[in-house]
Amino acid sequence: MQVKYGDYSQEQHKSGCLASDRLLPQRVIGQYKMSTEEWERRIMVWWADHRGMNRDAAMLEYLKIAQDLDMYGVNYFEIKNKKGTELFLGVDALGLNIYEKADKLTPKVGFPWSEIRNISFNDKKFVIKPIDKKSNDFVFYAPRLRINKRILALCMGNHELYMRRRKPDTIEVQQMKQQAKEERMQRQMEQERLAKEMTAREAAEQKQREYEEQMNRMREDMERAQRDLEIAQETIRRLEQQLSELHEAKRVLEEKERELRDLTEQLQSERQMSEEERTKLIDEIQHREAQVTQMRDAVEQKTVETNELQQQVEEYRERQHVQSNIINVASAASSNSSYNHQHTSSNHFVGEHNGHDDLTDAHVELMVDDDINYPQTELDRVTHTEQNVNMKHKLEKLTAELDQARVQDGLSDYDVLHMENKRAGRDKYKTLRQIRGGNTKRRIDQYENM
Template structure:
């Protein structure tokens, strides 16, 4: 039986017997990807209207999938509460990054324009590393999708201006390696209201159409027109049990004074999906509040060791890079100095040539003077006074000639010294070039060794089983909400400039409902976690009543 599993990294074609369990297929794909944090992932296929249908691993075999076995997807199913603290290994971080990036670009997760630009700049840092104007020309930004399509119509900014804003932020990420840039990207996405929320159409007892959002933090109830701001929220710490009977889905609170609250899904099958997703999220919620198992501790130690070694390599790389850049700068300066000396030498040679012409003219004058002597001897008596003056003139010209010859000898010595200095500089530049080439060779060797070490680590990874039963929360468990991830200080000024441009170019008639809701949230100083904190105030009884009266 043919099996095709697609991931954000690649597509796998397998052949398996019909009785092969889904768990075996999942394990095989996880191992091929090198993923050990398997509890975040699942296998799914798309049903009618692009509905995501997650396959239950414990009870399903390939034969149960029928014609869906060639349309399976290995995707993130459960999201952590705090990405920066919980994701352990690089491959898991990369998988989350690639999947979440697709959700941002396709508008599956709503993201405001300024954050979209910042995320695009981190994505470029992930793909290309530090920005370099010599290497990264405009074509790099133009030939790939970096922003959701809606932004092109919502703002009257051209592609060049969008790309310039992305580039300006990309410059600020200098020094971040691939994993650090991916984590910064994910931390920002974690602030978005729709991140990690799976929505289901439901009704309450009054028949009001609502949305149920299943998240890592609990169950949220939304009005159908607003997917950003939940109206009621029940954290997992307040939920004791989940069960359903056909469309009727029952949630039992831990508060004994609160009655069970009931929602109605669109079908029994949908109720089953809600239960499966709810049980999995609740299990991970409880697990995060217990001490790490020995396997997780070992995994974290390995990841920390790899990260430590990578940071050492990174530090060494940047030190070598700095030294190399300084050496290259010195080489440029040496070349300028050599060029300057060559120009000076050319000027000296020109002056020497002119001096030689002067000497030649003097020699010709001396010859003429010798001829004149014979004539002057014949007229000695008549022109004695003139001969004395001529003799004085002759002596004066000889002194000038001697002085000029001294100057020429001095100039020869000066030119010789310059030539020796040029040769010394040339030798020093060649030696420096050899040092640069040796540094490049060492850098390539270190990178190859690091890649080989990572590959060996990935090959040794073993799969871990998901735990899906409901558990009781430890008595001293911390149930506080995560903190909003703040933008790096050096990017805040850049964001302010971008926000001003966006306000100037906003085409309000093109705004969506989510854009307007987000703008109102900003004006009111609300964010994802403030909203959750506000609607979780009061006891469970009161919130159940609020839900039933919606």
């Protein structure tokens, strides 16, 4: 996906966008209890892990992993040895390998191209002469003549490439390789710079989104504070009205109390008053006392209500003060953070640019040897997965997850063989070291006795 479409984008690559792609062989899909949509979701997650990798690098990583597979680049041909045993001959870039009929994963005998001196065939008989003159010829029989022709062509091409790869490079080739290496380094540095800029830009955009969310929350807080302020102002207006009514009630109460005192004094001073007048005055005093008591109760009730309103006003004012302080502090912090982030990002980009321009030197090592040597470097090689610990852990985790959805009945014979090799700790290069052990004569004898 990385090679074909580039970086994964959540906005662009929606669910179902890979429906027309052949993501996996049908044989593999049938081995797991997973739908096409589930496979697509998993592949998109793995695809997103390769963000920032260009198409060439992605293809190279793919080939590094693919070349470590047991059957990668192998052309299989049905053959028989002198005993008539049916076997498979595997022709690949590293040499010739002999497989048993039931196992095309694990070769039993191997011959690197550097050990082969001459190849020929006569009808269905194919003869390979090793460099070791003490060894017998490597002879096998193909079922048809045209198969021998194809084997011969593959042997010639792979042998030529194998020897050419292992010859010391000329000065011109070394210079071309060095130039290509410098160009790759330049591209890689440019990609790293762009990746860092992209990461910094994404971080800045994330910060901007956070600031916008923070400003929205602050705006909501301010609107809520404004509503509280309006409620407080209405409460204050009611309080002022209540206070005015309370003052008026107290004034009327004081006036009634004064009239009551006057009547009481009048009653006490008028000794010669008639009984009728006295009774009338007492009734008037009692009526005034009832009015005063009623008004006193009303004043006390208004006082209680006024105190409650005053307390509410104080609470609103305190809350408004706290909210105002919080908003001011948040605004100041947001401004400072925004300035610091922009200042830091700017310095980061300048620093990256200056560092990129300073890296202009490179080390070149030229090796020239008059004695041509053809080392079998594949014997010292380990798989790309073993070299990359992070990838190894990812693949182990992926394998564990997929094993839970695996359908055991859907496993092929080669799946079982691969799992057995994996449990035994065998891989392609460990097997090569094993089957190329000993001299050529011993391996040819081993082949003849299969």
